[in-house]
Amino acid sequence: MVTRERPTLEAVARRAGVSRATVSRVVNGSTSVAASIREAVTRAVDELGYVPNQAARSLVTQRTESIALILPETANRVFSDDLFFPAIIRGVGVELEAADKQLVLMMAGSLKSHGRVERYAVAGHVDGVMFASMHGEDPLPGTLASLGIPVICSGRPLSLPNLRGTQVPYVDVDHFGGVCAAVRHLVAAGRRRIATIAGPQDMVAGIDRLAGYQATLDEAGLAQHVALGDFTRESGIQAMRTLLADDPKLDAVFVASDMMAHGALIALKDAGRRVPSDVAVIGFDDFEISRYSDPPLTTVRQPIADMGRTMARQLLRLINGEHGLPDAVVLPTELVVRESA
């Protein structure tokens, strides 16, 4: 294993018979270098296989060309996270690759890791930080932002008001609108006893989706039946059983996540109900598995990868010091009608 010495600017300069500064200019594509010299330098670079040392470069430029993505590694991580984060990562990755930035992934659940993340960002190891759907009210984004570090969140952060004036910009999807479309679809189909399985009320996704359900039922003048779940399939099963016990004659249920919706389908089948004839079911997410459930699930599609891309784009702008960026970007959701409703 030969740890071959890597050529430095100096070496290239000597070989090309010019100064370090000139080589630096050529490498960074500066104008005002004579064509002949430029060509000589380029040749030397190729011959030696020169690659700039990023550490040296960032030391002086104060830029690292990399971005951190923080994933919440919470105690109660749920399976659907494993369907959500890859899509986010993919979206982010595409956009960063185009901008030739690197993606640094960090998990942050414990307080200890919070410190780690903060120190890391503050140490100037990254040019900006993205947070993927935090649970609860996490102070970290605000803290970093108030330290002058470019930050963006996926999912509207909870408790925005009192962050000492530091508004953390975010990208989210239109939970509310999507749910309204879903519930109206149920109403329009003549359903009148429409229940919901809501998500955890410490997450925006949980809160907003429940709000959408409530608003639409109010609008239609129908009674509400709410059960709570935590986005897991198992909790969907439990919640569905509870709802059936409370109101055996319910004829539809809007479920705040696909994973819970699958749980609901299982519970309904166990209870001898047919979907959609007895009970209509609509989920939220449009994960791939929902195309293959029994019956295929009608659901609200959220553009997850797009969220990742948008986050990355916004953050890059922030880093470039662009002004007048929106505090919030809300991407549209869309009702995908299959067979369950």
Added chain:
Amino acid sequence: MVTRERPTLEAVARRAGVSRATVSRVVNGSTSVAASIREAVTRAVDELGYVPNQAARSLVTQRTESIALILPETANRVFSDDLFFPAIIRGVGVELEAADKQLVLMMAGSLKSHGRVERYAVAGHVDGVMFASMHGEDPLPGTLASLGIPVICSGRPLSLPNLRGTQVPYVDVDHFGGVCAAVRHLVAAGRRRIATIAGPQDMVAGIDRLAGYQATLDEAGLAQHVALGDFTRESGIQAMRTLLADDPKLDAVFVASDMMAHGALIALKDAGRRVPSDVAVIGFDDFEISRYSDPPLTTVRQPIADMGRTMARQLLRLINGEHGLPDAVVLPTELVVRESA
């Protein structure tokens, strides 16, 4: 947005009334610093909120304290990748966090991105590189290794022999053993017409699993029926139909991935076969969804997160210059018996 000046070593030194070198020693936990001085420095560090500048540090130490994980962003990415990579990432993340290293994620599919990855690694931006299950014969791991960069692969790399003597170490699971256990289970249950849906033959997972099937059937003196899939559910459906058409009386099928196994279940139901009474089905992966399929899937569990952890551990050792590391670590697989076989 106040981009507050970060304090430097110099500032801390002035405040504590000592030299930069002394502060550096304290920060790095060197011995041979008087307790009183150490305490004064620590206080200054706290008061100023000093955090070392990583760029400056790596410039001299030639270490970045970060590790790259390369994911293949192939044209035909399949859904099961989204179940596989998060687990790998989680495993890797846990191990790196414990070692206080950072994880840099890179996608590498196109040739262009190959160059990007190579340049990045060569630029000394990371201390080592991990490759997650590459498709086909990818020269990149070998290239980097021969450049003296610590490298490790998840999944035995194809075409090892001719890499100019550079053997790339890897971590893999015991595909062969797992499949043997699965197929023997079928044989022991009295199944005699055992088909298989194999994975793509340009991936070790595809190749080894087919080999396991073939070896076990040889051993049992049974005839082989092979159909090929590409690890997608859709291809599982197709392959199962083909197998049924070829041999309507088959009584078992080993499927090389859970996702394809679900496809097979769908196709079998469509064809009016009951599982497991008519046809037994065994998959490979043990993804969470397989606990909830209809019927719950008997499958071979592979410890994916463990693979990530092991990869990270091995790579860290490699980076630390430990000798006598095994070229290969093969983790055990385990048959999980549910209801489909």
Added chain:
DNA sequence: AACCTCAACTTAACCGGTTAATCATAGGGG
């Protein structure tokens, strides 16, 4: 008291780039 040792600190060189300030040279204007 002079000398040596050794622990603990400081000095200064260095890592590999960027870039402001400086300098050389050729061309144009008076």
Added chain:
DNA sequence: CCCCTATGATTAACCGGTTAAGTTGAGGTT
């Protein structure tokens, strides 16, 4: 013919750490 100005290169300072080499002084020897 001389001076001034561009143009394009070089010089050198700097980024913020680490660490080898050098300095200082307290304590132990003889």
